[in-house]
Amino acid sequence: MNSLIKSASHYFSVYKNFVSTSTQVQASFRTSFILLIFMDLFFYISSLASVSFIFDHVETIGPWGREQLMFYISYMLVIDAIHMMMFSHNFWQLSLYIRKGDLDFILLKPLSSIFSCFFRHFRTPALITFPVALFLLIYYGIAVDISAIDWMLMPLYLTLSITLIILIEFILSTAMFWMVEGTGINFLRMQMQQLARWPNFVFSDYIRKFLTTIIPVLLVGSAPVQFIYNKSRFELLIVMIVALIVLTKVLNTLWKVALNNYESASS
Amino acid sequence: MNAPVIRADKLSKKFISYKKAPGIKGTVSSFFKRKPIEKYAVNNFDLTINKGEIIGLLGPNGAGKTTLMKMFTGIIVPSTGELNILGHRPSDRNLDFRRKIALVMGQKSQLWWDIPAMDSFLLLQKYYEVSEQNFKERIEEMGTILNVTSLFHIHVRKLSLGERMKLELMASLLHNPEVIFLDEPTIGLDLVAQENIRNFVKRYHEKTNCTLILTSHYMQDVLALCKRLVLIFDGKKGYDGAIGDFEKILGNNKTVNFNFSNSQNIEEDFWKQYNPLWNEDSTQVEIQVPEDEVRAVGLEVLKKYPITDFQTEKMPIERVMKTLMENPDILRNQKTP
Numbered sequence: 124m125n126s127l128i129k130s131a132s133h134y135f136s137v138y139k140n141f142v143s144t145s146t147q148v149q150a151s152f153r154t155s156f157i158l159l160i161f162m163d164l165f166f167y168i169s170s171l172a173s174v175s176f177i178f179d180h181v182e183t184i185g186p187w188g189r190e191q192l193m194f195y196i197s198y199m200l201v202i203d204a205i206h207m208m209m210f211s212h213n214f215w216q217l218s219l220y221i222r223k224g225d226l227d228f229i230l231l232k233p234l235s236s237i238f239s240c241f242f243r244h245f246r247t248p249a250l251i252t253f254p255v256a257l258f259l260l261i262y263y264g265i266a267v268d269i270s271a272i273d274w275m276l277m278p279l280y281l282t283l284s285i286t287l288i289i290l291i292e293f294i295l296s297t298a299m300f301w302m303v304e305g306t307g308i309n310f311l312r313m314q315m316q317q318l319a320r321w322p323n324f325v326f327s328d329y330i331r332k333f334l335t336t337i338i339p340v341l342l343v344g345s346a347p348v349q350f351i352y353n354k355s356r357f358e359l360l361i362v363m364i365v366a367l368i369v370l371t372k373v374l375n376t377l378w379k380v381a382l383n384n385y386e387s388a389s390s
Numbered sequence: 391m392n393a394p395v396i397r398a399d400k401l402s403k404k405f406i407s408y409k410k411a412p413g414i415k416g417t418v419s420s421f422f423k424r425k426p427i428e429k430y431a432v433n434n435f436d437l438t439i440n441k442g443e444i445i446g447l448l449g450p451n452g453a454g455k456t457t458l459m460k461m462f463t464g465i466i467v468p469s470t471g472e473l474n475i476l477g478h479r480p481s482d483r484n485l486d487f488r489r490k491i492a493l494v495m496g497q498k499s500q501l502w503w504d505i506p507a508m509d510s511f512l513l514l515q516k517y518y519e520v521s522e523q524n525f526k527e528r529i530e531e532m533g534t535i536l537n538v539t540s541l542f543h544i545h546v547r548k549l550s551l552g553e554r555m556k557l558e559l560m561a562s563l564l565h566n567p568e569v570i571f572l573d574e575p576t577i578g579l580d581l582v583a584q585e586n587i588r589n590f591v592k593r594y595h596e597k598t599n600c601t602l603i604l605t606s607h608y609m610q611d612v613l614a615l616c617k618r619l620v621l622i623f624d625g626k627k628g629y630d631g632a633i634g635d636f637e638k639i640l641g642n643n644k645t646v647n648f649n650f651s652n653s654q655n656i657e658e659d660f661w662k663q664y665n666p667l668w669n670e671d672s673t674q675v676e677i678q679v680p681e682d683e684v685r686a687v688g689l690e691v692l693k694k695y696p697i698t699d700f701q702t703e704k705m706p707i708e709r710v711m712k713t714l715m716e717n718p719d720i721l722r723n724q725k726t727p
Contacts, residue, residue, distance in 0.1 A: 133516075133519060136516045137513070137516045137517055139516075140512060140513040140516050141513070143509070143512075144502055144505055144509050144510070144513055147504075147505045147509060148502065148504040148505055151504060151505075151545075224498060225498070226465075227460065227463075227465045227493070227495070227498065228493075228498070228500040230464065230465050230483065231463060231464075231465070231488055231491070231492075231493055232488065232517050233485045233486075233488040233489045233517065233518060234485070234517060236483070382467075382483070383467045383481070385465070385466060386405060386466060387460055387465055387466050389456070
């Protein structure tokens with residue numbers, strides 16, 4: 124237990140430095156820093172506006188009315204904000220590390236290479252837009268009248284969701300070790316995020332099953348939000364937890380194979 | 391007798407690449423069908439290094455030096471063979487192993503480009519869990535010796551190559567590693583910067599008795615730091631032994647140069663026995679003299695000819711290295727210890 128706490132504190136202290144160094148780098152490019160904030164805000168507005176526009180013409184989408192779907196979209200915007208803040212930039216960097224051989228130094232560091240690869244770059248501008256996403260979640264959460272227990276469990280739901288989506292993306296990214304060029308993988312990854320942005324009932328039966336069990340991207344938002352709306356819908360949450368365990372194992376195995384396949388760039 | 395710190399046994403690394411014909415036709419054809427080309431960057435390489443040794447790992451470009459370094463540090467996994475460093479198999483990438491080693495690459499940087507070096511040092515301090523006191527002491531000490539304390543707070547991208555290299559060295563040594571791999575640490579540096587780096591490494595080794603493996607194309611680096619040389623050609627070990635023995639690999643002759651105040655008769659029998667190389671106007675000659683005759687021959691030439699200047703070879707290692715690079719087959723007839 125002691126060693127676990129020590130290890131966690133070691134990782135946390137390194138992560139604090141990742142945040143600090145990333146912030147310094149981004150703050151030195153002021154225009155880009157401000158542009159990223161506006162880009163995120165624009166994305167939030169367009170996401171909500173498109174759903175609102177649809178509801179100007181229909182009463183419900185599947186079993187959900189306007190407020191319910193807006194809450195779902197807000198939930199996914201918070202996931203997106205955390206993703207942008209903590210992970211997004213790292214996926215783009217990974218293929219550069221592999222191509223240029225910069226991964227060499229990461230592999231030498233005495234910490235998990237998954238941690239060093241995927242947590243290294245922190246996007247500080249997202250810290251400013253994150254409260255906006257959080258505000259939207261609270262606003263629509265109040266509108267759909269979610270229970271006090273669900274508010275308390277919200278950090279857990281969000282943690283499960285973000286862990287699931289990044290595990291799927293980490294696994295997809297290991298393909299970069301073989302492909303070297305990572306653009307294709309990164310676009311595929313972004314498509315996964317797009318799929319997760321909609322509740323599972325908008326997909327046809329076969330696609331829904333495939334995207335719930337084989338590539339469980341539809342569980343990211345649908346599992347916790349459907350449980351919030353209806354406590355008898357806990358089966359998706361259980362599938363989500365099973366998926367998290369299975370994907371962690373798959374990632375660890377694949378990552379090891381991928382690193383053994385790494386050839387480094389010649390100097 | 392020191393225990394081996396590094397033991398490589400029949401170590402090999404095979405890479406697969408593809409050949410592509412030029413132009414769009416070649417691109418289309420290689421998109422659908424690729425013919426793999428297998429190449430051994432390192433082939434059946436054996437090596438034992440004891441604690442505290444400094445080894446010069448030399449060879450021409452593409453010989454496999456960097457591939458060896460990357461296998462030693464666990465960055466890449468050997469195709470076959472066994473490797474043991476400080477009781478660890480590097481390819482297992484054990485965290486304890488990573489704390490004990492350091493790699494400096496002259497052509498790659500581990501410092502963050504867009505922030506000052508001190509911020510990278512602070513990150514490394516956290517990575518390696520270096521105590522606050524040790525961190526301050528090491529930064530102070532190394533910074534002073536390398537004369538770079540004034541550069542700690544300048545963005546790395548604004549520094550010169552020499553300045554950056556000194557800071558790279560510091561970054562790699564902050565955690566007090568037991569084994570240090572220096573891959574061309576002086577490449578591209580001016581003479582003064584090269585000397586600074588060499589002196590620093592020498593001093594650091596004297597203080598810590600760490601084990602050092604150095605690759606470099608500059609023979610001054612090797613002469614200043616190493617007692618033992620390992621040569622690699624086409625992935626195979628060509629020589630492993632003392633520098634002194636290496637210098638005599640082509641024989642015991644020394645090269646001596648003489649400059650004359652006027653043109654000399656190059657047909658004289660005296661010169662012919664020493665395999666002379668004359669310049670165009672016969673005012674300069676380079677001769678090969680047996681090591682034990684240098685004094686006598688020197689005196690005779692000084693007495694008989696109008697000498698304005700003369701030098702004995704300062705770095706026979708450079709001549710031997712050049713000759714071997716041009717004709718690596720010479721080594722096939724040599725026995726290595």
